[in-house]
Amino acid sequence: MILLQGIRPLPLTEDAMPTNIPFTSNYHDLSSTDGYQFEFHCDRCGNGxxxxxxRNVAATGQRVAQGLGNLFGGRFYGVTSTADRLLDRSTNSEAKDRALNKAVTEISPHFHQCLGCGDWVxxxxxxxxxxxxxxxxxxxxxxELAQLQAEARRYQVRDKLREVDLTSEMTLDEQSHPRCGSCGAQSHGGKFCSSCGSALSVEVTCSSCSHTNPAGALFCSQCGTGLV
Structure with a gap:
């Protein structure tokens, strides 16, 4: 938050501006040449x-003066030049300082500085x-208690779930059947795929000795030649 502990904004008058404006890094400057606006964010959750x-009065006056200059030509050249000089287009200016100080006064009641970590929240x-x-x-x-209770419930559910038999209806000693290597259909036993007719147990023939090896073999069982 831009307002530090114990510091209060000074009165916003033309002749009595604060020489220093305390600040931290949790605000964004949304100002433009047309006016001033600032966003202040919480250091913890990011809300703000x-x-x-x-509105920037100087910018409005400059646009009016420029319009007169365009309308009447050289007679108002001095007016437009003066308006350009009065308008500070740089990042910092007295007008912007006044606007920032006013924004601090407006937003500061929504924030507190933690004396434990120093964050503005x-x-x-x-x-x-x-x-x-x-x-x-x-x-x-x-x-904090609600969070700990939720965490404890997750651990307890996990521990109790280990004790529940989830495989009682499964036949674990029954041979499982692979998917067809040609079309990807789930097979239900047999030697050939019921969807495309391809052999389910694909045998690999060794290119060196022509020995037939079972599916999945990496080396020929007859001569040791690599099958991949």
Whole structure:
């Protein structure tokens, strides 16, 4: 969060701007030449808030002056040049500092800085009000208990499942039948596929000695020649 512990925004007046604006890294600058807007994010969950859009008055005045210059030509050249100089198109400017300070005042009530880890976290999800720390440093007891209970249930279900007989209706001593090597159909016994007629037990003939080897053999059982 951009507002540090113990520091309050100064009054937003033209003559009394703060010389320093405290900040951290958890905000995004959405400003453009037309106006200023900022997003502030929680360091823990990433949720956040977007400040209200603040129009850049200087940019509006410049566009008006440029329009007059285009309309009346050289007579208003000095006006448009002055408007260009007044509009600061750089990343930092006094107008932007005022807008940022105003955004801090608007959004800061939604955030708290944890004195345990130093993170700025949102008050809605990640702040333990009873302890005064974020829920990562000091978890809420009821939420922590619910998480531990869910984890314990998973372990207990897994342990009990090991004791349940899930194979009582399976015939484990019955020969299993492979799929057909030609068409991929599930076979139900026999020597040939009932879908395409291909032999289910494909034999491999050795290219060296012409010996017939069973399916899956890597080397010829007669001469030792590789079959793959």
């Amino acid at each position: 808030y977007r400040s209200a859009y603040q 949102c008050g809605d999800v990640c702040w333990n009000e009873q302890v005064g720390q974020c829920v990562r440093c000091s978890p809420v007891a009821s939420e």
